[in-house]
Each structure stands twice: as structure tokens, then as C-alpha cells.
Amino acid sequence: MERILDFEMCVIGIEDDGELVVRAASEDIAVDEQTQAMDEGLAGKTYRTGESYVIHDTASVDEISDDSPYRSAISIPIDDRGNFQAVDTEPDAFDQTDLELTELLVSHTSAATKNLERTKELERKNERLEEFSSVISHDLRSPLNIAQGMIGLAKESGDLSHLSKAETALDRMNELTENLLTLAKEGEVLDDREPVAVADVARQAWSTSATGEASLSVAESLGMVSADPSRFQTLFENLFRNAVEHGSTSSQPTADDAVEHSSTSPRSHAREDAAEHGESAVTVEVGGLSDGFFVADGGPGIPNEQRQQLNRMFEQRSLQLHEREGFGLVIVQQIVEAHGWEIRVTESDSGGARFDVTGVSFLE
Numbered sequence: 123m124e125r126i127l128d129f130e131m132c133v134i135g136i137e138d139d140g141e142l143v144v145r146a147a148s149e150d151i152a153v154d155e156q157t158q159a160m161d162e163g164l165a166g167k168t169y170r171t172g173e174s175y176v177i178h179d180t181a182s183v184d185e186i187s188d189d190s191p192y193r194s195a196i197s198i199p200i201d202d203r204g205n206f207q208a209v210d211t212e213p214d215a216f217d218q219t220d221l222e223l224t225e226l227l228v229s230h231t232s233a234a235t236k237n238l239e240r241t242k243e244l245e246r247k248n249e250r251l252e253e254f255s256s257v258i259s260h261d262l263r264s265p266l267n268i269a270q271g272m273i274g275l276a277k278e279s280g281d282l283s284h285l286s287k288a289e290t291a292l293d294r295m296n297e298l299t300e301n302l303l304t305l306a307k308e309g310e311v312l313d314d315r316e317p318v319a320v321a322d323v324a325r326q327a328w329s330t331s332a333t334g335e336a337s338l339s340v341a342e343s344l345g346m347v348s349a350d351p352s353r354f355q356t357l358f359e360n361l362f363r364n365a366v367e368h369g370s371t372s373s374q375p376t377a378d379d380a381v382e383h384s385s386t387s388p389r390s391h392a393r394e395d396a397a398e399h400g401e402s403a404v405t406v407e408v409g410g411l412s413d414g415f416f417v418a419d420g421g422p423g424i425p426n427e428q429r430q431q432l433n434r435m436f437e438q439r440s441l442q443l444h445e446r447e448g449f450g451l452v453i454v455q456q457i458v459e460a461h462g463w464e465i466r467v468t469e470s471d472s473g474g475a476r477f478d479v480t481g482v483s484f485l486e
Contacts, residue, residue, distance in 0.1 A: 124148060127223055129208040131192075135165050136204035139483055142169060151209065152191060168197040168205045176221045179213045196221055198228050262299075265291040317485055318351050320344035320415055324408045327358030335403035336366045344410045345484040349461055357457045358408075358417070360450040361477055365406045365419035368475060404474075414463065414482040418470035432467045 123132045131151040135142035135158065142158045142165055160166045164185040168175060177195040180186040186195070192209040196216045199205050206228050208216065272288035275281070321344045328338045347354075405420045424432070436455050454477075458465045463481045470476040 123206070123208060123224070123227065126227060127208075127220065131210065132206065132208045134200070134204065134206050135169075136200075137169065137202070142166065142204055145204075164195065164197050165205050165207060168199050168207075172199050172202075174198045174221060174225055176216050176218065178216075196224055198224055200228055201232050203232070262295055265294040269295070315348045315350055317346050318349050318354060319346050320410075321408070323349075323351065323354050324358050327355045328362055328406075330355070331359050331362045331366070333362065333366050333406075337403065337405050338362075339405060339407045341407075341409045344408070344415055347482055347484055353457045353460065357454050357479075360454045361417040362406060364450055365417065365421065365475065366404060368419070368421050368424070407470075411478060411480060414478065414480040416476055416478045418472075418476035419474040420470065420472040421474040423469055423473050424467065424475045429467050429469075436465050436467075 123129045129148075131148045133147040133151055134145050136145045137143075137160075140160060142160065144156045158165055160169060162185075164175065164177070164183065167185050175195075175197045177183055177186070177197070180190055180193050180195060181188070186192075192211055193213040194210045194215040196208045197205060198207075198221075206224070208220075208224065210216070269288045269291040272284040272291065276284040276288070321340050321342060324340050324344075325338070407416075407418045409416050409418065432451065435452070436458075455465060458479060461482075463479050466478050466480070468476045468478060
């Protein structure tokens with residue numbers, strides 16, 4: 123704007139968590155505060171109404187304070203993202219032509235920004251497809267080879283007992299396919315959200331999970347969030363399953379065990395038995411954070427090296443944690459990402475595992 127329209131003082135505010143946050147400003151402009159409420163000032167009015175304004179004399183405008191150093195202004199919405207303003211210390215500094223040219227430039231810039239975002243999203247999807255290809259080629263190849271080998275032995279020897287192992291391998295392939303389909307679904311962009319109570323969703327997820335002798339403690343003051351109810355419940359189900367299966371063992375797990383305990387497979391008999399008949403009953407807690415919630419357990423915990431591996435996966439938003447059925451936590455990461463949240467694993471107060479989901483905006 124400074125270069126093309128020869129405006130000396132400009133500022134751009136972008137909506138962030140219910141406020142307009144200054145993202146760019148000219149060197150000569152005085153920005154008293156970096157954030158502004160939506161119901162305040164000319165910027166807030168522009169964002170709320172979606173209309174453009176050219177102010178010839180700020181003294182006649184209620185939204186501009188009397189002690190403002192600026193006497194004229196242009197204020198234009200940037201779609202539903204925020205607004206652009208140009209100001210001047212002299213009255214009548216802007217006319218209708220300035221307003222129309224500014225609207226045109228803002229419109230072109232916004233369109234270009236959306237194109238860049240779409241390009242980045244396509245790049246992200248291509249990267250995810252490559253990761254899916256890697257997971258499929260790695261995890262499906264082994265049971266496929268086993269099934270083929272057992273069928274071959276059955277044909278050669280006439281011993282049909284080999285077919286039992288082939289059937290087990292095919293069951294494993296079916297489980298992997300279901301998990302991969304779940305991953306693809308949970309990574310999709312959310313179209314519909316609705317207000318849901320975190321505590322209610324957590325209790326519902328507990329009722330649909332294999333929890334054995336484990337117990338659940340849910341804080342009552344978790345509040346309401348805007349989320350996809352089904353995916354939100356799936357998030358809790360996978361965290362609960364991870365906590366119960368991991369916490370039901372009687373000894374400190376290895377790194378591979380921690381990954382294995384994130385399985386979503388209903389046919390994983392050994393882990394299913396551990397959940398139902400664990401050596402020690404684990405307590406799972408769902409508590410609140412200032413910007414989210416956590417799921418913690420009283421189990422033996424996850425080794426530090428494995429926690430670092432998990433956090434790298436969460437930060438990089440990758441599917442690399444696929445060995446030994448590590449799909450459960452990947453699915454959790456996908457759901458968290460789809461909601462625009464963040465997740466990190468730490469140690470609970472009792473030394474168990476704790477997963478913090480942050481960046482959550484609670485509803486009033």
C-alpha cells in the first residue's frame with residue numbers, strides 16, 4: 123500500500139482467537155496496542171460489518187477516540203480474516219478513488235494469499251500420500267508374504283494347518299487396512315463442528331473402550347469446545363486405550379512396547395487381554411488446562427527416549443510411527459491437527475504418561 127498507493131501510514135489486523143491482532147504496520151504509525159477487541163474501534167466495526175469506510179474527519183466518528191492523532195482514515199475488511207487501515211494526520215486525506223483502489227488491492231492480495239494456502243495444502247497432502255505409500259509398502263508386505271508362503275506350503279504338503287497361519291496373516295492385513303482408512307479419514311479438513319462438552323465426550327469414549335478394571339476421573343470444569351463430536355470421541359478412545367494397555371503392565375515398557383500400546387486393533391488378543399485382566403488396575407485422569415485438556419494415567423510411564431520420539435512425530439505431523447501397530451497415537455495426532463490444536467506427551471504427576479492437548483478455544 124505504501125509503495126503502490128503512496129499511503130504513509132498503514133496497519134493490518136488479523137483475527138486471532140476473537141481479537142484483531144496487529145500483524146503489519148508502517149514505521150511511522152503509532153500502534154498503542156497489538157490487540158483490539160472485536161466490538162471496539164473502527165477496525166472492529168469494519169470486521170463485524172464487512173463494510174468499507176472512508177473517514178474524512180475522525181472527529182465525527184464515534185469509534186475513533188478524541189485524542190487520536192489521526193484526522194482521516196480508510197478502513198477495509200480483508201474477507202473474514204481481519205482488516206486493513208490507512209490513516210493520516212490531516213482531514214480529507216482520502217477520497218472515493220483511494221477507497222476503490224484500496225479495495226481492489228486488498229482483494230487481489232487476499233486472493234493471492236488463498237492461492238498460496240491452497241498450494242501449501244496440496245503440498246501437505248502430497249507429503250501425506252508419500253507417507254501412506256511408505257506405511258502401506260512396509261506394513262502390508264510382511265503379512266502378505268506370510269500368507270503367500272503358508273498357502274504355498276499347504277499346497278505342497280497337503281497339510282491344511284498351514285492355512286491357519288495364512289488366515290492370521292490375512293486378518294492382520296485387514297486390520298492394517300482399516301487403520302489406514304481411519305488415518306485417511308481423520309486427517310481430512312473438518313467441515314462441521316458443534317459445541318460439545320469435553321467431560322461428556324470423555325465419559326462417552328470411556329464407555330465404548332475396553333477398559334477392564336481401570337477407572338476414570340474426569341474434571342467437571344472442562345467446559346465446552348467447538349469440535350467434530352465423532353472424531354473428538356475417537357481421540358479420547360485412542361488415548362484411553364493407550365493408557366489402559368500401557369498402564370496394565372507390571373514393568374517399565376521398552377520403547378517398542380510404548381509404540382505397540384498405541385494399537386487400535388480389536389484383534390490384538392494379547393493387549394486386549396491385558397486391558398481386561400491387567401496385572402494392576404490403572405487410573406486415567408482427564409483434567410483441564412488454561413488452553414486445553416490432558417489425559418494422564420498412573421501406569422509405569424513412557425521412557426524418555428520414546429517420549430521424545432512421540433513429540434517429534436507430533437511436531438512434524440508425520441506418520442512415521444507405524445511399526446508395531448503404532449496407529450493409535452498417529453490417529454490422535456491427525457484428529458488434533460484437523461481441529462487446529464497441538465499435542466505433546468509428558469510425564470504425569472504419578473510418573474505415568476500424560477498427553478496435553480493445547481491451543482483449544484473454550485466456548486463461553
